[in-house]
Amino acid sequence: MTRKTVRIAMNGVTGRMGYRQHLVRSILALREQGGLDLGDGTVLWPDPVLVGRSAHKLRPLAERHGLEHWSTDLDAVLADDSVDIYFDAQVTAAREEAVQKAVAAGKHVYCEKPTATSFGGALELARLADAAGVKHGVVQDKLFLPGLLKLRRLVEGGFFGRILTVRGEFGYWVFEGDWQQAQRPSWNYRAEDGGGIAADMFPHWEYVLHELFGPVRTVQARVTTHIPRRWDENGKPYEATADDAAYGIFELEGGIVAQINSSWAVRVHRDELVEFQVDGTEGSAVAGLRGCRVQHRSATPKPVWNPDVPVAESFRDQWQEVPDNADFDNGFKTQWELFLRHVVRDEPWRWDLMAGARGVQLAELGARSSAEGRRLDVPELRR
Incomplete structure (x- = not known):
């Protein structure tokens, strides 16, 4: 078996949904099962980098789960070439700017919905991601x-x-x-x-x-x-x-x-x-x-x-x-697996930022x- 690491910047994991469903029940659950078996001799190993505004919340959270990497500096994380995917589960009002930064940094993007506070903003995110050639997805759990x-x-x-x-x-x-x-x-x-x-x-x-x-x-x-x-x-x-x-x-x-x-x-x-x-x-x-x-x-x-x-x-x-x-596995985890396969193997995916724009x-x-x-x-x- 070959292990391939995918680094994921996870912003907003101190919130209820970001922590329970995305970090613990999806990404950490994948690690507990030994990674995501792609079926061709490759196991995908998700490596989360926790991102947020509060060090006093991030530090104990990372320590609790034995995670080494966390940061309150989103720009620095996005500038790190080893980071492959940006995930956003922040409050809605903060999401649009952060996703724009991630797209500009060439990161694949996966985020919660609504993707923006306005339809115009959500549509622009979809078009920016398309133009940048990054893969993008929206949680539709x-x-x-x-x-x-x-x-x-x-x-x-x-x-x-x-x-x-x-x-x-x-x-x-x-x-x-x-x-x-x-x-x-x-x-x-x-x-x-x-x-x-x-x-x-x-x-x-x-x-x-x-x-x-x-x-x-x-x-x-x-x-x-x-x-x-x-x-x-x-x-x-x-x-x-x-x-x-x-x-x-x-x-x-x-x-x-x-x-x-x-x-x-x-x-x-x-x-x-x-x-x-x-x-x-x-x-x-x-x-x-x-x-x-x-x-x-x-x-x-x-x-x-x-x-x-x-x-x-x-x-x-x-x-x-x-x-x-x-x-039936956890629905959030199931969609994470599909998105990771899409990023690494270019497998079919239709729940993108344009689908998110329809919702907004x-x-x-x-x-x-x-x-x-x-x-x-x-x-x-x-x-």
Whole structure:
């Protein structure tokens, strides 16, 4: 076996997502399994260089995991010719400038979404990366969740017949932070810092809809701030300037209608924190993060509307669980493996910065639709 080292500058790993999903459950997990076997006698060994603004956070994090390299000087890291890939999981407002620097330094780029705070900025990043000839990718983790992998299996197998509608519910109650600590960082609720649930979640819904059902062609949305006052990590009250709920109706190419509600001000009464119900002429499915249940046309019951008597049947029991039929790895890790193969072996890859720009475009159009109170067309992007 030949071991090939790939050095990855990882910016933003002191944050929740950057640390848990990208550093620990993806890059360090790959090291724990002995590297990424490319299948040709070569094992890819990821060597992370931790980057951030705070030395007192980076140093103990590196020591905890036995990592030698960390820095608070992004420019110096990008100037290092031994660094192959730049990864960004910073707050959204800091991402665009950092990715521009990485592209200018000739680094391959992999980053979280949204890729920028504006559609114009996101589109420019994609075009700059193309012009520089670097490989680039955007995290689209929900495509690799077990529940959505099962849903994709159903779509590609023709289970639904003609798909009519998609209905999505996402969210949970995020505590205000006064008497119980909030589960999300305060910047999420400040528009000036790139916060807002539409900016956060509409890019997710764009790629889920685009990949599984078809491109989004129109959007009509209502975004709002249900909880206007919150408390930050230091217990200091602040005014929420970003939206905490977004309700969207999306028409897809081919006529499928999708409705997706996103809220950080809703209490959960569903099996998983996100669920998608897909209804078609031949069958329906409800997919979450891990599970997926189906009801075929031939086994669809005939409910009778009668509000005068108690319901005597369990509607949930009338659905059949889709079996795993495979071992599902962490979705973030799976996409990291694909991106590393793309960089080293030039294997196929389609989740690039242009795909990231589509997500930012949809979020921006959703906010504009809400402000103007009308449905808007979603133009097709050209490179």
